[in-house]
Amino acid sequence: MDTVRQGGLGTYDLAGKVAVVAGGSGAIGGATARRLAAAGATVVVGCRKEDDRIRKLVADLPGHGHWAAPLPVDDTEAIDHAASLVGQRHGAVHVLVNAAGTTRRIDHDDLDALDDDLFDEILRVNVRGVYSTIRAFRPLLVSGGDSVVVNVSSLSSETGKGSSIAYCASKAALDTMGKSLARVLAPEVRVIGVSPAAVDTGFVPGRSREAVLAQATRSPLRTVVDADDVAVSIMGVITQLRLTTGSVVLVDGGWHL
Template identity: 40%
Template sequence: MNENNVALVTGSATGVGRACALRLAEEGFDIVVNYSRSQAEAEETKALVEAEGASVLLIQCDVSDDAAVKKMVTEIESEWGRLDVLINNAGTTEFIEHKDLDALSEEIWDRIIGVNLKGPFFCIRAAAHLLRESEFGAVVNVSSTAGITGQGSSVAYCASKGGLNTMTKSLARALAPEIRVNSVCPGPIDSRWLKQVMTDDELSERTADFPIPRPAQPDDIADTVLYLALGTTLSTGQLLVVDGGRTM
């Protein structure tokens, strides 16, 4: 049994996932760094987390694959014998104009729903027995304001995050009182995702009329994830919006 608390951060090779892994390492957690394809970046995250003094388990796993998720959790249990915090951060999307219904193929639907909605469920289900044994078992799902407003990169993405938001509430009830389940819902994040489709100037322009007129940085979201995971013992089933007041 590992004496340190242990956190699994899915999709922690880059961006918000990496920021969360580093912040949890600073809090004394040992970290499971999970990635699907970005091995080089995941190795970078591993090195950064180890520089904080944490032990790291690096596991490649596509969270949309239920068998692979179960294998990942078995590996964590074999290695460290515990899991205290699960951050469901892995996600995917396609940038498709909402009016272009024909561009949203069944293959794209299945991939987005598989990673963004089924994936968090598979991870929670596989990890629940370990989280229940923790003194403060907590799940934080990294969702999106797209799941609240219906505005986002694609219709399928918005639907997947809307589903994640309602699943957060369902599982908060089902897993209480031993495990708390919450979601953070960011607005636009200054990250690799958005840089695929817009420049820095375009991102600044998009957020210029927000009450706090800037996009989120990964650390802004990590702040909220850490709060929901460690900073509260009574909050569960909550969707905490972090978007500079955009959806207010």
């Protein structure tokens, strides 16, 4: 008979844990790295390339032992190398946050503007990149024994509205893939998605701050979501939702209602 673990898990204590943030150079990734470090985790900031901005982010994180690792999620060989480096240094990973992503603002009725190359690029980064990252870090997450993967998704996965049709499709695929992986990686690893609505960052080229504010005005909570709001929600998923896996948590001010 399979072993059944005892409940009463309580809050997930991040002190002494190792957390990897893919897409740590972005607004949500950077905010999440700061929150994880403040909670006591040793943070590996995954980035496309280490530059002065990344070095400053790492240096400013509270605590000690943090470092940056090249982790371009569209390069499987580089992802595998990053996982190897983390394994050599730490031996296990307890938290993996997949915050890397890409998009471009294209009107949904302009099918010609969303050409094959751009469609493939968005899927390669937003879906395959997350899969490749989880696959590479799986042995380290299993070694952690009680680990969690958080995929940063989007409300666009449910509404089909967003910066482009390809972006919406990629986030819907990410959510479904998360369900599959949650089943595969249990019981050692939880897999949970966090889906914000429009976030007040410069993530979407061509989207103005006024457009973000307008969307917030039309949501029930009438609140502009910023990167740290998403980071706080990610922390809640990690530390509080101990018996949740394969689910997606909305962080949208009630926009879906």
